[in-house]
Amino acid sequence: MKALLTTIGLFAVTWMSAGAADPAVPYPAEYRKWVHVKSTLIGPQHARFASNGGLHHFYANDKALDGYKIGKFPDGSVLVDDLLEIKESEGVSSEGARRRVAVMVKDSARFRETGGWGFEVFKGDESSPALNAEGKTACFTCHSKQKDHDSVYSQFRK
Amino acid sequence: MKALLTTIGLFAVTWMSAGAADPAVPYPAEYRKWVHVKSTLIGPQHARFASNGGLHHFYANDKALDGYKIGKFPDGSVLVDDLLEIKESEGVSSEGARRRVAVMVKDSARFRETGGWGFEVFKGDESSPALNAEGKTACFTCHSKQKDHDSVYSQFRK
Numbered sequence: 028m029k030a031l032l033t034t035i036g037l038f039a040v041t042w043m044s045a046g047a048a049d050p051a052v053p054y055p056a057e058y059r060k061w062v063h064v065k066s067t068l069i070g071p072q073h074a075r076f077a078s079n080g081g082l083h084h085f086y087a088n089d090k091a092l093d094g095y096k097i098g099k100f101p102d103g104s105v106l107v108d109d110l111l112e113i114k115e116s117e118g119v120s121s122e123g124a125r126r127r128v129a130v131m132v133k134d135s136a137r138f139r140e141t142g143g144w145g146f147e148v149f150k151g152d153e154s155s156p157a158l159n160a161e162g163k164t165a166c167f168t169c170h171s172k173q174k175d176h177d178s179v180y181s182q183f184r185k
Numbered sequence: 186m187k188a189l190l191t192t193i194g195l196f197a198v199t200w201m202s203a204g205a206a207d208p209a210v211p212y213p214a215e216y217r218k219w220v221h222v223k224s225t226l227i228g229p230q231h232a233r234f235a236s237n238g239g240l241h242h243f244y245a246n247d248k249a250l251d252g253y254k255i256g257k258f259p260d261g262s263v264l265v266d267d268l269l270e271i272k273e274s275e276g277v278s279s280e281g282a283r284r285r286v287a288v289m290v291k292d293s294a295r296f297r298e299t300g301g302w303g304f305e306v307f308k309g310d311e312s313s314p315a316l317n318a319e320g321k322t323a324c325f326t327c328h329s330k331q332k333d334h335d336s337v338y339s340q341f342r343k
Contacts, residue, residue, distance in 0.1 A: 059220070059221075059342075059343065060220050062217070062218050063217075063221035063242065063244070065280055066224060066240065066242065066280060067277060067278065067279055067280070068226065068240075068271075068277070068278035069276060069277060069278075070273070070276045070277070070278060071276065072275065072276030073275065073276025073277060074276070076276065082224065082226075084221065084224065086221070113226075115228070117230065117231065118227060118228045118229065118230030118231025118232070118234065119225060119226070119227060119228070119231060120225065120226035120227075120228060121225055122223055122224060122225070122342055184280055185217065
């Protein structure tokens, strides 16, 4: 029995090590085929245009869609904020380069310290994580104000 | 045999009558769960703002997604242009009411006269067709200029 527990313990350590080496929130490879929740355009008149300006498209995986219906997002929910530059010409604003992909993943156990949500940012078209600890805290601090909607700002547009 | 043919004939007439009574291009009931192709904002500076202004979200069903890959859309492809009003406040432009849902359906046999595409428009959140013959001709005339992309203007944004 002791040998068995030791073996289980070793497996657990191995798994935890592998987990620690992986990014906490992986790049959401398939998000462009997920459902489009809504969009918001942040223009040059906005105080945070430099850091947040452009066309934000929000996408949700199937579990997150269930979350929008009941206001509580189940574990496995993933939300994406896909931020694109905007090019304006003669009244037509078109999508430009991708600025970043911001991601929220719900895992109540793994992200217990931050309301059950893990946060990450991927710059441009890159798939390696770019958010430092300070940035994650900033995400959590702002999102946690949405107490009545499980820390999620967006609503699903019909 | 004659009786059989008469029966078939009656069924055919019944089916054709039902078909003629239905809209040629049905309302795409599930399009909000289809893949989001791209978006374009038509602003007040644009010459056609009154008729075409707002945020255009384009959606494609699975067959149409195949069409974007090869530049030729298979029968059964459906494309949607979901046009929303935009409300601007302090640099944030948010989605407002739906102006209309414009639809293209590919059926090479049924819409042979218009490049294999059927066109329809549904006003606001209504699901009854609103495009008259003149409007359909206008859709076809403009879209048919896209000879190298099977009459489709949009490209799938990665």
